[in-house]
Amino acid sequence: MLAIDSQPSRTLAASNYAIMNDVANKIDFLTVDFLKMKNLHGDIVFLDPSDIRKDPKEIYSVFKHAEPDLPSLISKALGMSYQIALKLPHDIDVSELPELFHTTLEKYGL
DSSP states (O other): OEEEESOHHHHHHHHHHHHHTTOGGGOEEEESOGGGOOSOOOSOEEEOOEEOOSSTTSOBOTTTSEESOHHHHHHHHHTTOSOEEEOOOTTBOGGGHHHHHHHHHHTTTO
16 A cells, blocks of 8 residues: 655655554555656545635535545546446535536536
8 A cells, every 4th residue: 555645744644644554564655746657647635735714614615625626536536447436525615526526527528
């Protein structure tokens, strides 16, 4: 298994969590920019974008509060696998999801 994150602190946290759960020997951890990776294919891509809200009381917008932006992440992930898991905050504006996926999936004829 390959775990990729652009933030060293998140890569370290994931590595430590894997050690605590005795699975570190099954995972390779890389700190790189996911959007710049080429020729990578996998069974599934798990996306966990950063939440960049300045006001924690604000409803999470998939178009304003994810970094990197979700359409770019999903497009890149679809080039690697058609199976994508997406972790989003509990207070998401669910009315945005159809537009997010329709626009992104349309590019791939899905």
